Structure formats: C-alpha cells, structure tokens
Amino acid sequence: MKRRNFIKSASITGVGFTISASILNCNEGNPEKNDKASAIPTNALPLVIATWDVKESTQKAWEIIQDGGSALDAVEQGCMVEEANEKGQSVGKGGLPDRDGNVTLDACIMDKNGNCGAVVYLQNITHAVSVARKVMEETPHVMLAGNGAQQFAIAQGFEPENLLTEASKKAWENWKINSEYKPIINIENHDTIGMLAIDQNGDISGACTTSGLAYKMAGRVGDSPIIGSGLFVDNEIGGCVATGLGEEVIKTVGSFLVVELMRQGKTPQQACEEAISRIVNKPNSDYKNFQVGYIAVNKKGETGSYAIHQYFSMTKFQNGLNETIQADYIIKA
Numbered sequence: 016m017k018r019r020n021f022i023k024s025a026s027i028t029g030v031g032f033t034i035s036a037s038i039l040n041c042n043e044g045n046p047e048k049n050d051k052a053s054a055i056p057t058n059a060l061p062l063v064i065a066t067w068d069v070k071e072s073t074q075k076a077w078e079i080i081q082d083g084g085s086a087l088d089a090v091e092q093g094c095m096v097e098e099a100n101e102k103g104q105s106v107g108k109g110g111l112p113d114r115d116g117n118v119t120l121d122a123c124i125m126d127k128n129g130n131c132g133a134v135v136y137l138q139n140i141t142h143a144v145s146v147a148r149k150v151m152e153e154t155p156h157v158m159l160a161g162n163g164a165q166q167f168a169i170a171q172g173f174e175p176e177n178l179l180t181e182a183s184k185k186a187w188e189n190w191k192i193n194s195e196y197k198p199i200i201n202i203e204n205h206d207t208i209g210m211l212a213i214d215q216n217g218d219i220s221g222a223c224t225t226s227g228l229a230y231k232m233a234g235r236v237g238d239s240p241i242i243g244s245g246l247f248v249d250n251e252i253g254g255c256v257a258t259g260l261g262e263e264v265i266k267t268v269g270s271f272l273v274v275e276l277m278r279q280g281k282t283p284q285q286a287c288e289e290a291i292s293r294i295v296n297k298p299n300s301d302y303k304n305f306q307v308g309y310i311a312v313n314k315k316g317e318t319g320s321y322a323i324h325q326y327f328s329m330t331k332f333q334n335g336l337n338e339t340i341q342a343d344y345i346i347k348a
C-alpha cells in the first residue's frame with residue numbers, strides 16, 4: 016500500500032473519538048450553554064488544561080501547583096499519570112502498538128524559558144515525558160530518537176519494561192485478522208494527552224505524550240513530539256497542544272500557529288478555530304475522515320478548545336473545579 020493511502024486509511028484509527036458524552040458538560044464555543052462554567056471567572060489563575068477526559072492527570076498537576084510547584088513539574092507529573100495507566104491504550108504503558116506489534120512512544124515538554132526536549136520512537140520506557148524532560152535538561156539537544164533515546168533513558172536511571180500489555184496485544188491480534196490497514200474506531204475515553212499549566216508565578220509550561228496512531232507504520236512519528244506542531248509554549252503569550260491525526264497538525268504547524276494567532280490578538284478560542292479552519296480549508300482536504308483538536312491558554316488564563324469533529328474534550332482544573340468540557344467543532348450535521 017502506498018504511504019499516502021496508508022495515512023489516509025489510518026486516519027480514523029488514531030483519532031480516538033470519545034463516546035462518553037454523559038460526562039461532558041459544556042461547550043467552550045457556546046458559553047451560554049454552560050451554566051456551571053459561567054458562574055465562575057473564566058480566567059482565574061493558576062490553572063491546568065489537558066486534552067480529553069483526564070481528570071486524574073489534571074488533579075495531579077493541580078496538586079503540584081497548589082503545593083507551590085512549577086508548571087513544568089505539574090505538566091510532567093500530570094502526564095505521567097496517564098502514561099502509567101495501562102487501561103489507556105494510546106499513551107505510555109498499554110499503548111496500542113504499530114502494525115508490527117511494537118509500542119513506540121513520542122513525547123515532548125516545553126518550559127517557561129522556551130527550552131524544550133523531545134523523544135520519538137522510544138520503546139520500552141513508560142514515562143516518555145520524563146525522558147523528554149531529561150533531554151531538555153541534561154543534554155545540549157532537543158530531540159532523541161529510537162534506540163539512542165532508549166539508551167539515554169536507561170543511562171538516566173529509567174527501567175526498561177515491556178509496554179505491550181495483554182489487552183493491547185489482543186487488540187492488535189484482532190486488528191490483524193481483517194485490518195488490511197483499514198481504520199477501526201477507537202472508543203476509548205481519552206487519547207494522546209497534551210497538558211498546559213500556569214503556576215502561581217504566572218509561568219506557563221506544556222507537555223504532550225502519546226503512543227501515536229494505533230497500528231501505524233513502523234517508524235512513523237506524529238505531531239506530538241514535534242515542537243510547534245503537537246505543542247508550543249511562549250511564556251509571554253500562551254500555549255497550545257494538539258491531538259488527532261498528527262500528519263495534518265504537522266502540515267500546518269498547528270500549535271505554533273495557535274500561539275502566533277494569540278500574539279496577534281486572537282482569544283485562545285478564536286485561535287483554535289482559525290487553526291482548524293486552516294486544515295479544513297486546504298484544497299482537497301479529507302477532513303471529514305480525520306479528527307484534529309486543539310486546546311489553548313493565554314497568559315491571562317483564558318482558554319479555548321476546538322476540533323473538526325464532535326466528541327473532542329478538554330479537562331480544565333481552575334478555581335478548585337476539575338471538569339471535562341466538550342469542545343465545539345466545525346462539522347455540524
């Protein structure tokens with residue numbers, strides 16, 4: 016199968032549509048629909064936001080910030096909660112493998128000073144986000160890949176372990192029976208975790224971690240570890256993280272675009288909407304067949320979220336309230 020066809024057919028597989036609509040309680044793009052959210056200030060600091068319904072992760076990050084910790088510690092440790100969660104099949108341990116059965120992780124992290132670190136195609140190490148942080152803090156580089164990344168992690172004291180759980184192995188074996196590299200819909204209640212936090216000093220950091228598209232081609236790397244695509248933070252302006260079909264995010268340098276749009280004066284919501292429009296309005300865009308979602312925060316603590324399709328959500332911890340918010344989306348029936 017030609018690469019282009021594979022990517023197209025893979026698009027729904029990694030999207031991670033969230034079906035748990037019952038827990039979703041408001042619409043960022045239509046605040047009047049959200050009685051609960053309208054009762055509190057929408058830009059109180061500090062705050063934590065993350066892609067999908069990941070309340071345990073935002074809870075952890077919030078606790079760190081409440082204890083006086085930095086946004087950087089908060090996003091790292093918040094993401095680690097999902098990486099360790101074996102039931103989540105798109106991040107860290109238990110992530111669905113590539114089409115050859117190998118679990119390969121991508122992650123990045125970015126601090127208030129514009130420093131960043133990333134790992135791509137990392138195997139056998141659960142906490143990819145922490146390895147990314149070590150790359151940022153302990154090497155002169157930004158990104159390490161594959162075996163080199165794994166060797167670096169082990170040298171830094173990370174324990175290698177098998178990330179392919181029985182459940183994920185079984186899912187892969189089932190997929191192989193009829194796949195022909197065609198998509199299946201992921202009905203997990205969360206997917207790639209991207210997180211942004213503003214700490215008590217008003218400083219912003221972000222992180223993003225994923226096992227990427229389920230049953231991807233061996234060697235495939237998505238947007239999540241690419242600074243500017245899966246994540247971008249500018250402590251003067253704000254931050255953005257992406258989820259969905261990474262190829263489309265990379266082609267539009269999505270997270271950097273959102274932050275630059277905020278720099279030009281757009282609200283986080285307007286910036287996310289514009290970045291989604293850029294994808295949808297490309298000539299011959301196949302957007303009906305893939306998902307992309309963005310969440311963003313500006314320096315004031317205003318947030319935004321937007322996606323191509325329904326069922327994307329953002330978890331926000333602000334004002335002591337940890338809630339999952341359904342994102343507005345561009346394709347309305």
Ligand code: SD4
Nearest residue numbers: 206207227237258259261
């Ligand atoms: C990727 N953006 O590897 C990731 C996958 C993802 O929701 O976010 N899925 O392309």
